[in-house]
Amino acid sequence: MRNKKILLSIILMLILILSGCSNTKSLSKQLVLKNAYESKTITWGVKADTKLFGLTDVKDGKQKGFDIDMAKLITKKILGKTGKAKFVTVTSQSRIPLLKNGNIDAIIATMSNTPERAKIVDFSNSYFDAGQSLLVPENSTIKSTKDLSGKTVLGVVGSNSVQNIKIAAPKAKVLQLQDYAQTMTALKSKQGDALTTDNGILYGMAVENKGYKVVGGTFTKEPYSIAVNKGQKDFLKETNKAIKEIEKSGEYNKLIKKWFGDVPGFNYKELYR
Template sequence: MKKLTRMLAALVGFGCLALSLTACGSRESLSKQDVLTNDRASNTITWGVKAETKLFGLMDVKDNQVKGFDVDIAKAITKKILGKNGQAKFVQVTSQTRIPLLKNGNIDAIIATMTITPERAKQVDFSDSYFDAGQSLLVKKGSPVKSVKDLNKPGVKVLGVTGANSVANIKKFAPKAKVLELSDYAQAMTALKSGQGAALTTDNGILYGMAVQNPGYTVVGGAFTKEPYGIAINKGQQPLKDEVNKALEEIQADGTYNRILKKWFGNVAGFDYKEAAR
């Protein structure tokens, strides 16, 4: 029995090794493919977008379509790269899943309120910035919290989203506060409403969208960081990155960018549309 057990273990181990090598080979093969060439052949670019972030990417339950600023920018870029008949396909991502999905080849690019940071740039390549956000705070109207300084006290809880750059930032600006991380903004908003935190923190553009959905809450404190959003592309995909940057320049030059910006942010209370326009 002991001999049989050893033989079975050896066979299982060999099988796992074979599967591991096969998986590695698949990933290596994928990394060597030219995404832009594949996209042109299929006439489709697959984008990772958020589906729970008002103004940038939110699922419309009426038609099950994700809609928002990021989605419209992705569509405009797709048309510039592939032509008027080019198709933009959208895959839902979160702050935690977006890079793994890109690395695995499930999506071609990420356009999902993703701040360009040196740490992330080690994993992915970024396009030029397409939206200049800044981190701020969302609180219940009448809250004593007026700025990030008001959070820097022992026992104060601040709500954030796992994988978001804002979590690391709040630990720098309010080190005495305790940060409670949720999986997405919907859960973070629910936590704020139930009193689990004194404030919810992330980029101001996202917070303005949450304030629109929740009139009893307001954005305070101004922007205490600079958070330029970029489109993330896999390492080694320079042709696609070049085309994305070229398309960004074109939609800014021909007025498409400002039309999309005005569509989503032109009437948002507190948002300076003219300052953000390009």
């Protein structure tokens, strides 16, 4: 009898502990904006392997790119001049779990706003109007998705572009790798005939790797948006307000010109707002 009482006591204690943890986690999720105001910091999930958007500079170890600069501007708009943007490196497959677990406050990592993802996270207004395209060697005969039948197309695990290419070129073979660095290496070693993702990312890869070009125009619309956890309406509202202010002030156009103005074949004027 005594052992049963002890066992019941242990079970009750575990229930209370787990309940407390759940309530704390739920409470923390509700207070993201408040916590940001108190700490004067917003923690952003960003890429570290995507040239022009989020790439680690080997000279100083800092992440740099369009997404990074946008995150800094949005942070200042929301928290004021003393506001600090903290960056955590994410990948296409880790970014949503890190957000849901509370490791980051928001994702700004070349993330397309899709209906499937919108069931899990909330998205801000678009901050970059991207579209999926193809990267191929300069001597390739591939000009569009129509030329991919029987070809091997490289993509990143967890990226929406993998699903899109299966629809656009159903007769193509798809090889998924962990990140863009691996897909580029695979393209160079001829493990694939083309690499697919959003055109903004591909232009960065073309700049970084001579002998490759972006072809096919854009066969999808892939607007990049900032992702936040569900239930963060106040934080989302302030984020959208900040994006609008950045566009209205002309700061947005300066960033577009800074990061894309010198990219061969990239018409940055189309992105002016």
